[in-house]
Amino acid sequence: MSIINVMWAGGAPFASVHKVHNQILSRMEPAMPVKTWLLQGSAAACQIDVGAALEWNMTSARLKGRHVWRLLKPLMHNRFRQALLDSDARVVLLDGIGVARTLLPVLKVMPQIRVVVIFHGATRLNPAGRELLRGFPASRLTLAAVSQTLAMSLQDELGMQVAALRSAFDPAQFQAALLSREAARARLGLPDSQTRIFGAVGRLVDSKGFACLLEAFGRAAIHHPDWRLVIVGEGPRREALQARIARPDLVDKVLLVGHLEDVATLYRAFDWVLIPSLDEGLGLTLQEAVLARVPVLASELAVFREQLGDTGWYAMPNDESGWSEAIERAAQASADTVAAAQYRALAPDEAWSSFSQVARQLISGSQ
Template identity: 45%
Template sequence: MSILSILWSSGKAHTSIHRVHEEILSLVADEREKMHTWMLMGREAARNSDCGQMLHWRLSSRALKGRGIWKLSQWWLQRHLAREIERLNPKVLLLDGIGVARLIIPVVARLHLKSRVIVVFHGQSRMRRSDPKLFDAIAAHRLRLVAVSEALAESLGAKLGRAVFAARTAINPHSFKQELISRDEARGRLGLDSASIVLGTVGRLVEEKGFLPMLDVLSELSRVRTNIHLVLVGEGRQRPELESRIRRLSLGRMVTLAGYRQDAAQLYKAFDVMLIPSRSEGLGLVLQEAVMADVPVVASDLPVFVEQLGVKGIYVSPNDVSGWVTAIEHVLDSDRRSLAVEQGNHLASEQAWKRFRKSYVELLADDSGTVSASQNCENGKAF
């Protein structure tokens, strides 16, 4: 099967999206010579070579969005893209969200190809008035809109006025667990004291991840727990603001800004509690990773987190500092191992992985124009 996967950008900020596309492409890994991956922006190499033949277009954001004087530039770009897509003549185009879809779908619609188009939505996006009509250009039997969670599918379905299928993303639990390192080794890599109580976060340092209020939470907790420590693994534009707040609250010895780390997925056992205070998420792979590492999770009360942990989750509104303090104190004073096991049983990572694989095997192979119930890995419904 020939597949062309087109992603918005390379780079550290897009790592989780790359991982999802890699997992999808791994389902047809025996035909790697027929797989192609395009990165529209950025120059950084992919994490591995499992994505087939890689091409970096190295385009600018302005050229991709095609606004104002860049409209003419985009017209020439789309002509070039059309020639390359026609040359490859892929059976399936796998597109990374609405930004890529806006650029590529008009191109595909003008070509006399029978390629099927799968658009994978990884998170909430700001929709344009023209977006619902965008997908009319592709015959319904050749188009699938897929969201990485049921909550996201429902939201997008309402915005676009058409069916969006939920195929909740999952990662291979066996591969993930094999890569984990011990608590002591993980703390050693992060420069942490083995006796500290460590609260962990993993993600880009941006406002929507909700990390800034966690510094106020730490300040409150440190009044009664002098050995508590917060680790933020990730990098982003909010780092200066976080550093300023750390200085203002005199938390320098209690916070580690670990930056972007390629070994981030190996380090979860360094944490006593995982904090996920996001204000917006399409799925949140870090939740799955923490649970599979047997680390209890406290998360914001987003529907996508409730979808994954159900009644076993501990949820707090993103900006409720006192609520986070209470929830973390509760976890620290309880049997953390038992809570982690309960959350792991509810997440059921092995079954989730099998459903994810089955969903995309069927999506990639479907030539019938119909979608079976199992293509929605939760309950067979489209939103």
Template identity: 45%
Template sequence: MNILNVMWSGGAPFSSIHSVHRQVLAHACAGAQVHNWLLLGDGLCSGVGQVRNWHLPARVLKGRLPHRLTLAWVRWRLRRALRDVAPDVLLIDGLGVARLLLPLMQHFPEVRISVLFHGATRLTGRDIALFRRFPIERLRVAAVSATLAGALELDLGRPVRTLRVALDPEAFGSQLPSRAEARRGLGLASQASAPVLGAVGRLVESKGFELLIEAFAKANAAQPGMQLAILGDGPLRGKLEARVRSLGVGDSVRLYGHRKDSTRLYPAFDWLFVPSHAEGLGLVVQEAVLSRVPVVCSDLPVFREQLGESGCYLPVGDEHAWTAAMSDCHQWNAEAKASEQWKALAPDEGWQAFKAGSAGLLER
């Protein structure tokens, strides 16, 4: 069986999405041949099967008016390549890729299609009509959380599967270093009298890192000695670094950029803070829980879906609440909270459900 996995973009900012697709593809049936296409840029991180980088211009893929003829030429090239690959199953990364490829699939009626959504998106009437061209038994739509699946189902007017991404707790735990080793990896003191707070994610507006830095500066003034370690890269990095300097907390806040070993560094943290304004899933929550690091996060439905009553939830965008939590967390029982959140997440059950759901998404 041939499986074609088509993704929008590559590079460090999209590594978490590629990680999800890599995990999904790992559960394809025995003997399946996997082909990966990356439409923009380089650096496909799927790690499974053959890779083709298309280097297509973003302005063309987004269908801007002056480039409609070019878009037709791109689709002609893609149609020829689809014939060469002859996929049995097509796995599509989100709405952008779906808009480009679904119009071509009328020429390949034998191909089963799966579209996996990773985050909230605005569906136009044209998008909804495009999805409804295909019968449910041919086009499978899935989302990485039940929260996102429910919202999409309302918009599309068709069933949306929940494929809540999960990690193998045994494999994940086996690669974790000790707290001292993780802190050495970040250039932090292995022992600290004040908490080391962590944050992980792409440096974009929706992740809330600007608020986190502002809140930390105030909390650190009241409770000196704390450290804030931020792992991740993105377009806001320069702005965030400038704000750290202007607040005078350059000795306490470190932005490390993208780290390939980021999933091994959670043990360095006493607490993980996740101030997102919106999330499709928020895989960092699971990574922290599997590292036995307790999580403080925005009060979002997708986080409650994962942590239930064990979550430490704060109002989205409420700087005062985040400052207070950072100031007080050294008084909380981190070990007990980490254990409580592990039980709520139920990693073993989640992993089994994810394996079954991934295999179902790749069935012919």
């Protein structure tokens, strides 16, 4: 008997998914073997160790049944079914609606297997997706979301119960890996001095709000030549962001360092962490910064308020003026005081305990 953990793909764009699934599976009994499937990409491209993964190496067109692959979908389903039988799986953990669309038709006729679908972010469910979930035997299907905000949204849309599994980190393990301020700044090539360093972490995509952040930072830092903004991440918007950084008001003030696999150890390099996202399912960056005891300024999103409440510092998404003012106010505040209040609000020890309990209940089917 085993657990099958099915994720859409390996690689940096899916790092948060890999982290969440790894956290869930770390809460299971050691005697329960876990086998990971990657429908696309490789295990070597994952930021975490996913073990000996089965790499299916399928294209999106094939998985979604486009063009000629529509005719060959039964063959693909047969391959999945045989692999599930060979694995002696009793629980299958699915990464979101894309993977669910691919596997649920196969799993529907395998009554010995229970299914848990984890939603990681806002999902637009079309009628076919809703019908697929509603039509699966309810006694064998559990839906869960990585935040209470996301769970409530999905529950309203589907008319089905969605469990809130607010992802969390093991505080002791996370903090033990953190580098000191001096070592983290050295790793990023930053001056170990009184220079004010603002940090941002995430993929370079529109939804992360970095274009707005650059404009806001340019306004806020105009009279502060010693301020710096460091953005850690990679993505398709790099060229556009780099072009903006090259203009006179930001040149030598903003650094795009690209993707760093050890970014979770580097938060102490920053005086503040800025999270200008337009939308998030949870926002692991917020949790990582708070665990490192670095204060956070984030977009005014329900999912961030869910975690930090009134201790959070917020600015409206995509509001350049609002973000500029908020950055200036943050620079004048006591970072240690704000960080301490946010740490108490997030309550990492209690959050990890709750996450561990809910994760075990989801897999065991006892929730």
